Every structure is written in structure tokens, then in C-alpha cells.
Amino acid sequence: MRYAIVTETYPPEVNGVALTVRALERGLRARGHQVRVVRPLLAADEEAVAEDADTVFVRGAALPRYPGLRFGLPAGRRLRACFDAFTPDAIYVATEGPLGWSALRAARAMGIPAATGFHTRFDRYMRDYALPSMEKLALGWMRSFHNRGQATLVPTRQLQDELQSAGFANVVRLARAVDTQHFDPTHRDAVLRAHWCAGDGPVVMHVGRIAAEKNLDLLVRAFRALQQQCPGARLVWVGDGPQRAALAAAHPDFIFCGVQRGAALARHFASADLFLFPSLSETFGNVTLEAMASGVPTVAFDYGAAREHLQDGVHGALASDEPGFIASAVALGSDPVMRARMAQAARQAVLHLHPAQVAADFDQILHHLADQAGRPHAHVATA
Known part of the structure; x- marks a missing residue:
């Protein structure tokens, strides 16, 4: 199978979303799939741009109040060219920024099924930054984003129930794991x-x-x-x-x-x-x-x-x-x-939480979306 992952954060940035996305990418590769990552260009990436055929770099800008983080700017034309050349069976959009919106629009226009990841409670952030009146508006904006995809992936049963009650469609739990050899x-x-x-x-x-x-x-x-x-x-x-x-x-x-x-x-x-x-x-x-x-x-x-x-x-x-x-x-x-x-x-x-199992579950979700959309599989993994 061929999968594309679109994200506005990725290592060397250090945050839960970036590290989770990289783990999902590596898990798919370990299962024998082809994976193309689309993300903003970081200063640390400049020497790798010409060498990394598995990554498509797009323009980004600094995130306000977080100078160490960036978000991707709209890139509809670049994404459509990437998807046309790579022909993914399904895509995963990990973040709700301008790049994520561009990815969902491109996927819909090209008939490519998309799963989205609900990683960040931007609605709850409104309370923390003294904007409580914006909480419902933020949740509605997030619901509009995620409902443009064919599945919204969440890590817990609690969040799955909460989002379903709030009008999010096709909410699917994808459990998390931890590397117990690394953390010991x-x-x-x-x-x-x-x-x-x-x-x-x-x-x-x-x-x-x-x-x-x-x-x-x-x-x-x-x-x-x-x-x-x-x-x-x-x-x-x-x-x-x-x-x-x-x-x-x-x-x-x-x-x-x-x-x-x-x-x-x-x-x-x-x-x-x-x-x-x-x-x-x-x-x-x-x-x-x-x-x-x-x-x-x-x-x-x-x-x-x-x-x-x-x-x-x-x-x-x-x-x-x-x-x-x-x-x-x-x-x-x-x-x-x-x-x-x-x-x-x-x-x-x-000790029973294995990253390989999360990768297998993620693979199954994306594979199912491709089957539902009737996409001809570009590549079948042997793992």
C-alpha cells in the first residue's frame, strides 16, 4: 500500500504530536508500505531537502508564542501534484492548520480517502489563554475540519465518546503504546x-x-x-x-x-x-x-x-x-x-503496550478506508 502523511509538526520538533506521527510513519514502513510525508521545512532540514525522496517539504511560518514550532502554509497545488505522482491509497492528516485544510481539500477533489488525527485540544486552550468565549467556536471549527475526512482517529475511549456526542462523525479509537525498552x-x-x-x-x-x-x-x-x-x-x-x-x-x-x-x-x-x-x-x-x-x-x-x-x-x-x-x-x-x-x-x-500493534491497527484503518473508497491498491505489504 501507499500512504501519505500530512503534518505540520515533526521531529526535530519535540512534542507529543510530532513524536506520535513519526512513530506511525515508521510503523507503516516497518510493515512494508511506501509512505510519503508532507510537512513544513525546518532550518534543520535544509541539508536534507535534496536527499529525502520520501518527504515533500512545503513552506511554513513560526507559530505565534512558540518560536520553536512552525505551521504549514496552504499548499493545495503542491499537494495535488504530490498525490498525483505518488498515488496514495489513503492519507492521514495529523494537524488542523492551513496545510491540513489544504490536504483535505486536495484529497476530496482527487477522491482519496483521508483519516484525520485529533491530537490537540485547541478548544480547551481557549480557557488557558483567557478566551473562554471562543471555546465553542474553536470546537465547531475542529468539527468542521475532521468531518471532512472519512475517519477521525483518537487515542482513548473517553475522547471517542465525547467527540461523538459533540457531532464528530466516524470517530475511531487508535490506541497508543510506549517503547518499554527505551523507557526503562x-x-x-x-x-x-x-x-x-x-x-x-x-x-x-x-x-x-x-x-x-x-x-x-x-x-x-x-x-x-x-x-x-x-x-x-x-x-x-x-x-x-x-x-x-x-x-x-x-x-x-x-x-x-x-x-x-x-x-x-x-x-x-x-x-x-x-x-x-x-x-x-x-x-x-x-x-x-x-x-x-x-x-x-x-x-x-x-x-x-x-x-x-x-x-x-x-x-x-x-x-x-x-x-x-x-x-x-x-x-x-x-x-x-x-x-x-x-x-x-x-x-x-x-509492558503489554507494543508500538508494532499500534502500527498494525493504523494500517488496518487506512486499508479499510481505501477499500471503502474502491481505490486500486498501489502496493500490498508483505509484513
């Missing part, structure tokens, strides 16, 4: 912990964008409450974003490690004692699975990845409100015996 407790690093001046107090970690939509004020309050019980506790931030400078200035004892990738990220995760994830705007939250795979008990709200995979009191804690989140952070952070028991259980809970 054995990567715990005593040297790294010494660099953080981690003594008897627990190391609390947050991994993700340092931005308003991540509900970071609650993270700070939960940590300070824990610190009253455990004065030696340390708060380590992995990632970057628009709120980093202000947080660093207001809290000079916080440890900011910046963006971490690959083996370094695995070491950071495994070297923590407790993972706090206060966000309420995620569609999933890959970092929850990465923390669990690393043997790090997690406190999160009862939705997304945590609802799907984290059992309250066994792998960490599921909070229903802010006081509960803070109380759980204090209880787990101040009890090393409980954390040790949860660490083992958390690791065991995600």
Missing part, C-alpha cells in the same frame, strides 16, 4: 541525580511544554505542599516553552534541564521519584506512559492516558480536582515505600 528503570542515573543535588528528598519531575495550557500553577502549588513535608524535595523540569523564564525567575530553586531527546530523556525519566502531570488539555499524554514504563509513580487527573492505563493507588494516583491532586502529590512524595511498590506495578502495567 535501569536507566536511572546516580550522576544525574547528584547534579540535581538529590539527597534523601524525592525528585519530582515534569516533562512537557512549559506553557499556560499545561496547568503549571497547580504543579508548583503541589510541589510546594510536598516540600513542606520533605524539605529536600527537588522539582526538575524537562522541556521548554514561553513560561520557563518567568518560572525560573520566580523560583530559583527549580531545576530546568531544557529539551531532552533519546537516551538522555530516558535517563531523566528513570532518575525521578515522582511524576506530576497536572494538564487538563491533553488528548492523551504520552509522557504518562513513558513515566510508568520508567518505573516512576504518577499523579495525574482522571482522563486521557491516565484513565486508560493508570490504576489509582496501584501505579500512582488519579485526581478528580485540584485539592485531590495536591494531596496525592504530598502522600506519594513523602512515602518512599509506597513509591517503590508503585514503581514496579507501573512498569508491569505497560
